[in-house]
Amino acid sequence: MNWESYLKSYQSYLKIERGLSKNTIDNYTFDIERLCLFLSQNSISVSPITINEESLQQFIYAVSKEVNPRSQARIISGLKSFFSYLIFEDFRNDNPLELIESPKTGRKLPDTLAVEEIDAIISAIDLSSNEGERNRALLETMYGCGLRVSELVALKISDLFFDEGFIKITGKGNKQRFVPIGDLTQKYIEIYKNNVRTHLTIQKGFDDTLFLNRRGKQLTRAMIFTIIKDLTVKINLNKKISPHTFRHSFATHLLENGADLRSIQLMLGHESITTTEIYVHLDRKFLTEVINAYHPRK
Structure with a gap:
């Protein structure tokens, strides 16, 4: 088999056996395709079975000139996963990346907005348009429920359990x-759903999708980025969000405000x-308050 055949087999494994999403599988695929392009450009004729550590070192060295350490670490991790799969399927006996270390990246603290900044962004929405009501509802949902953008655009009407207070x-x-989901977020979703969405000509296959574009189809992730960018420009918010x-x-x-990490982990x-613990590093003042409030020798 050539690289393409092994890659298709790997994609099936990621989807069926590991249950990964399309976006995640696309990211894994991109790393392998990038390696294939490098091999082709440098006339290195090897298969996934015969490629060795030396060729991979050359590829990683080339990549290190183009991307930051965090992206480099992700590429190495993705390739390690691919070769681990080949070992699992008895195509190879070893992982050629086993001795290749990822660069030290440290822990990147996520950017955040103050409550006042979020209020300002949402207040800047023009509610005189149908898109305005939709945009307010979707931003309130994203912030009010802590959703990933992919989760937001895929949200279904059948996923709303307002009587129970959940989505x-x-x-x-x-x-x-x-x-x-809080009462305020529910209120804005209901306004959009009952007063705006009902007047759209909904395309086949999107009847249950909550947030729609003006053509009656699911919003794209890129559209959410654009909505947010336009609003930050409108209020002169000098932050890259x-x-x-x-x-x-x-x-x-x-x-x-006092929520425990385990609850935040479940909601996110x-x-x-350990992924959730990154938020502890954001506010040292919060940690001091915890000690002062709960430690017997404060």
């Missing part, structure tokens, strides 16, 4: 979780609590 979210690896900033702010504000859908 059902399908996250990474198609793992499902129930996230609490993204949809994920709202998710980070959700977690940070909960922590600052983090598989490991």
Whole structure:
């Protein structure tokens, strides 16, 4: 088999056996395709079975000139996963990246917004348009429930359990979780759903999708980025933010107001609590307050 055949087999494994999402599989695929391009450009004729550590070292050295250490570490991790799969399927006996170390990246603290900044962004929405009501509802949902942008655009009407005070979210690896939703967020969703969405000509296959574009189809991730960027420009907010900033702010504000890490972990859908622990580093003042409030020798 050539690289393409092994790659297709690997993609099937990631989807069927590991249950990963399309976005995650695309990221793994991109790393391998990047390696294939490097091999082709440098006339290195090897298969996934015969490639050795030396060729991979050359590739990683070339990549290190183009990307930052964090991206480099992700590429190495993705390739290690691919070769581990080949070992699992008995195509190889060894992982040629086993002795190749990832660069030290440190822990990047996520950017956050103050509550006042989030209020200013949402207040800048022009509610005289139908898109305005939709944009307010989706930003309130993203911040109010701590959603990833992919989870937001995929949200279904059938996922709304307002009587119980929850929404059902399908996250990474198609793992499902129930996230609490506040009364204010429910209110804005209902306004959009009942007063705006009902007047759209909804395209086939999107009847259950909550947030739609003006053509009656699911919003794209890029559109959410554009909405946020336009609003930050409108209020002259000199910060580089993204949809994920709202998710980070959700977690940070909960922590600052006394929520425990385990609860935040469940709401964010983090598989490991070590991922959630990054938020502890955001506010040293919060840690001091915890000691003063709860330690017997404060």
